[in-house]
Amino acid sequence: QDVVNRMAAGEVLARPYNAIKELVENSLDAGATEIQVHMQNAGLKLLQVSDNGKGIERDDFDLVCERFATSKLQKFEDLMHMQTYGFRGEALASLSHVAKVNIVSKREDGKCAYQADYLDGKMLATTKPAAGKNGTCITATDLFYNLPVRRNKMVTHGEEAKMVYDTLLRFAIHRPDVSFALRQAQSNDFRTKGDGNLRDVVSNLLGREIADNLIPLALDSTRLKFEFSGNFSKPIAAATAKAALNRKTTRSFFSVFINGRSVRCEILKHPLDEVLQNRSLICQFCSVHLKIDETRIDVNVHPTKSSVIFLEKEAIIDEIRAYFEKVVNEIFG
Numbered sequence: 001q002d003v004v005n006r007m008a009a010g011e012v013l014a015r016p017y018n019a020i021k022e023l024v025e026n027s028l029d030a031g032a033t034e035i036q037v038h039m040q041n042a043g044l045k046l047l048q049v050s051d052n053g054k055g056i057e058r059d060d061f062d063l064v065c066e067r068f069a070t071s072k073l074q075k076f077e078d079l080m081h082m083q084t085y086g087f088r089g090e091a092l093a094s095l096s097h098v099a100k101v102n103i104v105s106k107r108e109d110g111k112c113a114y115q116a117d118y119l120d121g122k123m124l125a126t127t128k129p130a131a132g133k134n135g136t137c138i139t140a141t142d143l144f145y146n147l148p149v150r151r152n153k154m155v156t157h158g159e160e161a162k163m164v165y166d167t168l169l170r171f172a173i174h175r176p177d178v179s180f181a182l183r184q185a186q187s188n189d190f191r192t193k194g195d196g197n198l199r200d201v202v203s204n205l206l207g208r209e210i211a212d213n214l215i216p217l218a219l220d221s222t223r224l225k226f227e228f229s230g231n232f233s234k235p236i237a238a239a240t241a242k243a244a245l246n247r248k249t250t251r252s253f254f255s256v257f258i259n260g261r262s263v264r265c266e267i268l269k270h271p272l273d274e275v276l277q278n279r280s281l282i283c284q285f286c287s288v289h290l291k292i293d294e295t296r297i298d299v300n301v302h303p304t305k306s307s308v309i310f311l312e313k314e315a316i317i318d319e320i321r322a323y324f325e326k327v328v329n330e331i332f333g
């Protein structure tokens with residue numbers, strides 16, 4: 001049974017950045033305004049996310065790493081409606097099957113912080129009082145210690161570290177109102193202020209050129225019940241961009257959140273690409289958020305939630321394409 005759990009967990013959390021994404025989403029769910037990520041050896045030795053969110057109740061400690069234990073579904077229908085993030089209490093359980101997990105957490109109304117250790121979905125001893133400020137700190141050590149093949153395959157720690165950076169970068173840009181810090185002893189460590197200033201975040205992380213050319217996006221479709229928002233940088237001539245890419249001074253950034261979830265969703269990129277291609281333009285930066293009636297999408301199709309299924313996909317894409325057409329027209333005539 002443990003082997004089965006471990007294999008399943010290894011699928012859900014295939015790489016360190018998958019774990020980071022889940023932990024950061026939990027912190028955001030808990031209302032955190034400050035989130036710190038600390039890694040050693042690309043997360044294989046140490047992977048830690050601490051936040052100033054609402055914390056975990058002492059009585060809930062023995063549950064949090066149990067499979068399907070979630071405090072976020074009020075009733076079964078929520079599974080369909082996906083009111084908050086998360087895929088039904090699997091992230092922490094999975095993590096505890098592929099790493100040694102420690103949780104320290106303090107609620108604002110709690111006397112003190114408590115801490116506990118977890119292995120294979122179970123709490124190891126009872127919770128103990130601990131020092132700690134309001135919020136939660138989750139530490140995973142020796143990631144994939146029991147999946148040696150996986151662990152040894154990750155020889156290119158640089159690549160894992162880059163994926164973690166990329167993951168956190170997306171959150172930092174999506175939520176400029178939250179302060180994110182990444183510390184992995186790499187040149188790409190960063191900290192954002194969390195003061196809500198997107199331009200500053202983009203400027204610091206991706207450069208002034210992009211930050212100075214941000215164009216906001218806002219499309220409300222009452223007909224298809226979705227809101228499309230975000231920012232993209234003023235498109236530039238493809239030839240210019242190519243020259244810049246060759247000098248390796250720039251790379252293009254594209255990020256999609258759907259109902260607050262970071263997802264890989266290329267189909268939302270296609271309408272913009274099409275509009276720009278016709279004009280030999282390219283866009284170096286685009287960050288969008290699609291808020292859509294939860295009955296019209298299914299983000300739970302795959303445990304890593306990288307794929308999303310839309311009802312009325314064509315109609316949605318058509319409206320977004322028409323909108324981009326209009327916006328680009330306004331800029332370039």
Ligand code: ADP
Nearest residue numbers: 026030064070071086087088089090091092136
């Ligand atoms: P889910 O997010 O789907 O509920 P998880 O396995 O990610 O499942 O988390 C299990 C539970 O642990 C959550 O429902 C929440 O109650 C608690 N939890 C996890 N991380 C945090 C955090 N950073 N702050 C407060 N509570 C947390």
Ligand code: MG
Nearest residue numbers: 026086087091
């Ligand atoms: Mg979660």
